[in-house]
Amino acid sequence: MDFEKKVIETVKKYSMLSPGDTVVAGVSGGADSTALLTVLCALKEKFNLNIIVAHINHMLRGDEAKRDSDYVRGLAEAQGLPFYLKECDVSKMAKDMGISEEAAGREVRYGFFNEILSLNGGGKIAVAHNKGDSAETTVINLIRGASLKGLKGIAPVVGNVIRPLAECDRKSIEDYLTRKSITFMTDSTNGENIYTRNIVRNCILPQMQKINPNVISTIYENSLTLAEDEDFIISVCREYEKQCIKADEGSAEVDFSLIPDMHIAVKKRLLIRCCEILKGSSRDISSANLSSVISLPTGGVTSFNGIFVRRSYGKFIFTLMPHSASDFSYNVIAGENITIYETGKTYSLSTVPANAVTEYEKGVIYLDADSLGSLKIRSRANGDSFSPLGLGGTKKVKDFLIDLKIPRDQRDTLGVLESDGQIAALLCLRGDDRFKVTDSTDTILMIREV
Known part of the structure; x- marks a missing residue:
């Protein structure tokens, strides 16, 4: 022709x-x-x-x-x-x-x-852009690990671009x-x-x-078929989007708990949609990025391409800035579980006789229950300092977290256990030396994240 x-x-x-x-x-x-x-x-x-x-x-x-x-x-x-x-x-x-x-x-x-x-x-x-460019893009995206959308190649028309x-x-x-x-x-x-x-x-x-001497045309034709499939799936996802996604200035969140047994393909496209809401495009969002979000534990944080994501139970909150938990303060009682809704973390506080603890578990805080007063779990504050168990002396909480190489976007999600105005522990990293378990301890307060 x-x-x-x-x-x-x-x-x-x-x-x-x-x-x-x-x-x-x-x-x-x-x-x-x-x-x-x-x-x-x-x-x-x-x-x-x-x-x-x-x-x-x-x-x-x-x-x-x-x-x-x-x-x-x-x-x-x-x-x-x-x-x-x-x-x-x-x-x-x-x-x-x-x-x-x-x-x-x-x-x-x-x-x-x-x-x-x-x-x-x-x-x-x-x-x-020509047929060869589209085939190249499909191959590049396949190598990098793209979703179905990335395998569509280069569309003939996108908005006002022809x-x-x-x-x-x-x-x-x-x-x-x-x-x-x-x-x-x-x-x-x-x-x-x-x-x-x-x-x-x-x-x-x-x-x-x-x-295949005609591989460029073959890849191009396949990309058109994939584009049709993707368009159909997107049309289905739009109905889910109305129910599950909320967007505000600078943030977007999707709540998978609203629709039980949602297919993983739909979940990933809703995650992509949140990225599009924030950045106007899902360009360079890979399957690996989506998998890192799906696998987040509650309270977990991940980031990619300037997008930050935090999980709170079934919700995934997307922003363009690192997450910083809102200030929080919860009164707590030993023997109960407490959920910090601002961070999505849940802590278990239980008391046991000292002689019942024969081995200390990693990630669990052990304190002398009898030395503790009224308890609350609050957010970290500027100027906080405590006496980390085993270090001797006092140390600013900020410096302690830096020394442990805790990522900046995770520091504000940590809970501070306070006893009558004194820091008793950073949850669940380290207890305070003033409330440590000793040979004279009768009852131990155990705190773990669940």
Whole structure:
């Protein structure tokens, strides 16, 4: 099929363009984006398009990047199209944000494209991802450990972003440019197998093609089937979402206890949805991330990609900041269990005759019950200090926790046992020397987390 007809077929199939659309074309100067701009110009009259050319210099390739910018500017001028250029030190941005250069570049590109659209009354963003790019993405996500969503590859349309070359392979793109005698720029780093995508493109897929010469098309077609399955599952999950997810500014929580026997596939998608609520995207959320959340014990905390999650029984609370438990204070009586709802932790307090304890268990606090007064479990406070059993002298609680290498996001979930205003123990790490069990102790208070 003629290349331009193939693109028109894709555009119509996915309703990418409407008459009169403003289209910001992201053009790097490589074969794919040069072909994209060429095809859009061929469709300009048919769809009455207002085409704007946008280019980003990521400042990663020195003179070569400047060459690409000049080339794309020339393409725009030759077609009489508006040209926007942005220069951004993506390497520095990535370090400042703690993300990969690829992710930083993506943030810059789409932020820039949308900025241009807002200046021109809105419209579409056209990018040059093709069938090969989609297959590469599927393989990369499979290797990294992605959910079904990650195996869908690159969707032809996402919001205002369209990919007219989505169903074209790289060879047909280069053949099209050759027939039209159109040159394009080559990124010298494309041959460097130090980047994940380059390794997949240059090493892994060629080996797979030895088994199946049409493997790129096969992966692409399979990704479309997976996308259909995922869309169906998501439609089912939306009903669960209405019942189980609550969202507030800066936080989202899902309560699995509201629906007993919920399937694990639904649970994982609801967790993904919480990530989307917080960050606007679930990009880079892996199956391993989801499994780490599912396996959390109550009161447990985990984090990934700038998202922090704490579990409280059947609830999973998501925030973009480390969890800090609210202040709490509970009066307690020996012989009872007490649940600290702010942290999701439950403690058992029991008394036993001293001669009944023949061996001390790790993770259990043992105190002289007769030396204790009125008890309460409270949150940690600034300036707290105590006399850790076995250390001698006093020590600030904060310094003690740092010495034990307790993660910062877990320190505020620890309970402090207080006896008549004095710290008797940090639960369940260490008792205070003033309330230790001695040879004259008759009754022992045992405290454990359950």
